[in-house]
Amino acid sequence: MSLNIKIVLVEPLYQGNVGSVTRVMKNFGFSDIVLVNPCKLEGEARAMSSHAHDVLESARITSSLAEAVENASIVIGTTGITGLKHDEHTRMPYYTPRELKKKLTGMSGTVAILFGREDQGFNNNELGSCDMILTIPTSDVYQIMNLSHAAGIVLYELSDIKAGDKPLARGFDLRLLYEHMGELLEDIDYPVHKKDKTMLMFKRIFGRAELIPREVQTLRGVIRRIRRKIKGDTFYQPDDQ
């Protein structure tokens, strides 16, 4: 078992940054990179990647974030602290690189770490698809880091992480759990205007908790039984899916 760290750049605007990210990835022993709708990658990307052009050339390019993270157990969005403070309701959990390292120690599975656009970061949909938020503690005076510098610091922290055999929940099961929770909210006539925020809250909570597969299975079982009870179907059914 091992821990695979996948770097995902969401619509990067400057090819120099893409090249610099691949260089610092190779400096710290990482090579799995996905680019979602990137800018053109030409000479400057290659120049900045320096001796990491193999990493640059191996980058997978996708047209959607969903496709980029489809095999990840945990999706982590990297962002400045700015803006998070204003969204108390969803209680965005944010972690420093050191805290993330501690959380992932002993784990196995695939972790996708997302970096947003240089100018606009992530949109709300993209943030909503994250299980955790990662923030590098910066000076209040100037919080916005260059994309490749932010990636460098995250990778520096994670470069000597001790993986283990505690599996992170597989993304597929986790997504089914969320779908079923969404359906449960509909079953109980949960107010439509609150549903998205509440679902986001669930994702945050389970993201923080780093569920293992057995826990995901058990939660899904509980939700199935609740939904059956609500529908008046009290007759025993085999506990399958």
Added chain:
Amino acid sequence: MSLNIKIVLVEPLYQGNVGSVTRVMKNFGFSDIVLVNPCKLEGEARAMSSHAHDVLESARITSSLAEAVENASIVIGTTGITGLKHDEHTRMPYYTPRELKKKLTGMSGTVAILFGREDQGFNNNELGSCDMILTIPTSDVYQIMNLSHAAGIVLYELSDIKAGDKPLARGFDLRLLYEHMGELLEDIDYPVHKKDKTMLMFKRIFGRAELIPREVQTLRGVIRRIRRKIKGDTFYQPDDQ
């Protein structure tokens, strides 16, 4: 009392890197930068500094490394691990950013952290003027980091250091100590071809030990007495300088 971290770029070749270093300095709350014989600083340096052009503009420019570090208590050279392994004799002490942070916790004074040329790093004279060597642990596959990324990681580690009131020895006293040790080696007819390496070794040892001013004074006193004894001047002299 406080701890002042001074970043010194020795003959940087690419203005973009100088700009990027100032940006990441401001991100982590640092502003003291000295450039030794830098490349031309024009539009690209300013562009890469982004909202840190105040730091870029405040950079002090010197024509020698000695001038750049003259008020520093400790001079630290940042370099890749490569090459260090081959110089067992001088027993270069190298520290990771985390170890350096630990070493400097509780201290006050001025620490100069040097970054060398993008292509050649430091020459031997420059390395010889360092009290400590700082190395970022990288993958063996690709150890050479971009200058600004290396600076970013060092500054990230040092950004939340807890300073204190334990003074680092003042550079002036420390340099006098080294001069007197050099004279002592001459007094004892130490082989000329070994002298530089032995002096370098002394500097490494005292660099690691982070002398406080009283210790520097005491060491200088001991050396004075040894030299007097060697010269047969056993008559008591006041313990002045």
